[in-house]
Amino acid sequence: MNAYQQQLQIDAYLRGTLAREEERLFADRLAQDPGLQAALEVTQTAHQLVEKHAVLMLKQKLQGIHETSEQQRQQRKKRWWWFGLGTFALMALVGALLWNFQTGDPSVAEATPIKTASNSVTETEAQTEATFSPSKTTAEGQPTTPVETGTQESDLIPTDIESSKNDSLPENRLGAILDGSDTSQTPSSLPPNLDITDWDKEKTPPDTSLQVKQMPKVDPCASIQQQTAKHLYDPPCLEEKSGMLEVSSGTSDFTGTAFSIDGGENFQESPRFVNVTPGSYQLVVATQDGCFTQPRAIVLPYADCHYTLQPDQQVYWEIELPEITAYPLTLEIRHARTGRLVELKTFYARESYRWEGNDSNGNAQGMGAYFYIWRLPDNQVLAKGQLTILR
Amino acid sequence: MKKRFSDQEIVAAIQGGNADRELQFLYDTTQKKIRAYILRNNGSISEAQDIFQDAVVALFQKVLKREFDLQKSIDGFLFSVARNAWITRAKRINRTVNNGIAMASQKMANQDHYLNQTIDKEHREKVLQLLDRIGERCKELLTYSVFYRMPMEEIAHRMGFSGANAAKSQNYKCKQKLIRLVNDHQHLKTTLFK
Incomplete structure (x- = not known):
């Protein structure tokens, strides 16, 4: 048997396509021939390599499908977001226009009855004409009934017709209207007790053209307004006190700038604060030009810590609360998977605390992962971490 | 509307060495179920994708060795392989916790996942280079x-x-x-x- 035939036989053996008798003979030879064993082994490795390669190619293809689909999903999401935003903006615009139309512009609101009045005058005139030309119709295409229409219009807005005819009121009457003593000229649609002067003031629309023309204000202190502080070092486990904060503004040029984390009482030139006890601080940044930022609340938290409890063996979570001024502190313990609140306790001063793995009612909690959160009075997180109960 | 493929068509495509459209179909249908299952059971999208890929590889191997029983549905096969793989992975994580070796089980699982990904990447590069x-x-x-x-x-x-x-x-x-x-x-x- 030459090498080619032997290779074919090895391939067939590995693939399981040899006839039963051939397979038995091959197995016998394999048991006696170390050369054949080596050839089989190396072929097996070569096959595994090819299969591995094919599997990787297959996974690569699936990964490609996944990435493309994710991209498409993101794009769809983005499109929907823009569509939603556009719809919202459109609705807001329509709403604003409607609101403005109905309540915002007295001239618009008032124009309607006056216009109606003048129309009715015109119609009255037209109706007079209609007496002589019966084929004339109204805008709705209905044949006009001069007597009826005239009666309706005059019943609805008799004073409007009158006022529209009188372009200028006598001064004494105008004064009486403005001081409220003369209500006879108040449009029937207005409540009788409405103060017309206030109504005018309230309903006069703001002069938006003026706002558009205003130049944007240049804030000389803008360069320091965006500065925040980042933590360089969070001390762990409610123990150490030497945290580190650094003010960051996206630029490294702090020339002529001073920093305070106690609300502006003490300033330093370096943006880095060392040996800072975790807690809540008020960041103020000042420039030599006399600009000060408003105090901005920042928190230097403790680093996350993990504790293991074995309550059955009297191994509990025992801690000493930190020496900070920001009491009361609130402790929350929750079940990690479900988020169920297990313990909620408030501490008004520094003290020791021990959690034995029970809830507030004293019920022993099961084995598993829990997490704890210490909160400052303003609800900011001072420390958090994981608790694992082993039973 | 995307084409739906029957199980017979998918098997034939796999055996024919050209199953790109069928893979897309499986991704659009079964992968969603697997992902939902794994996300429901504290897994991540990337873990769900890994598990789905492994399940598809298992399907390919089964089909190519002519061992896949067409009486069973491909969707069901993939889902059950994925579920078993996820349970095995979850058990491994739990065992770690029970032994008390590590406390942050999920964190460790994630690290494990990233480590495996790194190893896989190196592995992949080696195989690809060699075959080249x-x-x-x-x-x-x-x-x-x-x-x-x-x-x-x-x-x-x-x-x-x-x-x-x-x-x-x-x-x-x-x-x-x-x-x-x-x-x-x-x-x-x-x-x-x-």
Whole structure:
């Protein structure tokens, strides 16, 4: 048997396509021939390599499908977001226009009855004409009934017709209207007790053209307004006190700038604060030009810590609360998977605390992962971490 | 509207070595279920994708070895493989916690996942580099004959050989090339297939 035939036989053996008798003979030879064993082994490795390669190619293809689909999903999401935003903006615009139309512009609101009045005058005139030309119709295409229409219009807005005819009121009457003593000229649609002067003031629309023309204000202190502080070092486990904060503004040029984390009482030139006890601080940044930022609340938290409890063996979570001024502190313990609140306790001063793995009612909690959160009075997180109960 | 494929069509496409559209179909249908299951059970999207890929590889291997029973649905097969794989992974994580070796089980699982991804990446690069040495055509031919278990007639037809014998002879030459490569890299077996 030459090498080619032997290779074919090895391939067939590995693939399981040899006839039963051939397979038995091959197995016998394999048991006696170390050369054949080596050839089989190396072929097996070569096959595994090819299969591995094919599997990787297959996974690569699936990964490609996944990435493309994710991209498409993101794009769809983005499109929907823009569509939603556009719809919202459109609705807001329509709403604003409607609101403005109905309540915002007295001239618009008032124009309607006056216009109606003048129309009715015109119609009255037209109706007079209609007496002589019966084929004339109204805008709705209905044949006009001069007597009826005239009666309706005059019943609805008799004073409007009158006022529209009188372009200028006598001064004494105008004064009486403005001081409220003369209500006879108040449009029937207005409540009788409405103060017309206030109504005018309230309903006069703001002069938006003026706002558009205003130049944007240049804030000389803008360069320091965006500065925040980042933590360089969070001390762990409610123990150490030497945290580190650094003010960051996206630029490294702090020339002529001073920093305070106690609300502006003490300033330093370096943006880095060392040996800072975790807690809540008020960041103020000042420039030599006399600009000060408003105090901005920042928190230097403790680093996350993990504790293991074995309550059955009297191994509990025992801690000493930190020496900070920001009491009361609130402790929350929750079940990690479900988020169920297990313990909620408030501490008004520094003290020791021990959690034995029970809830507030004293019920022993099961084995598993829990997490704890210490909160400052303003609800900011001072420390958090994981608790694992082993039973 | 995307085309739906029957299980028979998917199996035929896998055996034919060209199942791109079918893979997209499986991604659009079964992957969603697997992802929902894994996310519901504290997994991540990337873990769900890994598990789905492994399940599809298992399906391919089963189909190519002619062991897939068409009485069962492909969707059900993939989901049950994925679920079992996820349960095995979750048990491994729990065991770690129970032994008290580590406390942050999920954190460790994630680290494990990233570590595996890194190892996989290195692994992948090694395999790809090695196979590149036998040439593109040999790689294709051996993939058809070894992984897809295609008959030589089919390979000859796909790759433009004059007939099955020519394909067989070329297959032999390519395999010898690969065997020489394996012999030159004795550590391969221990590093790649342990």
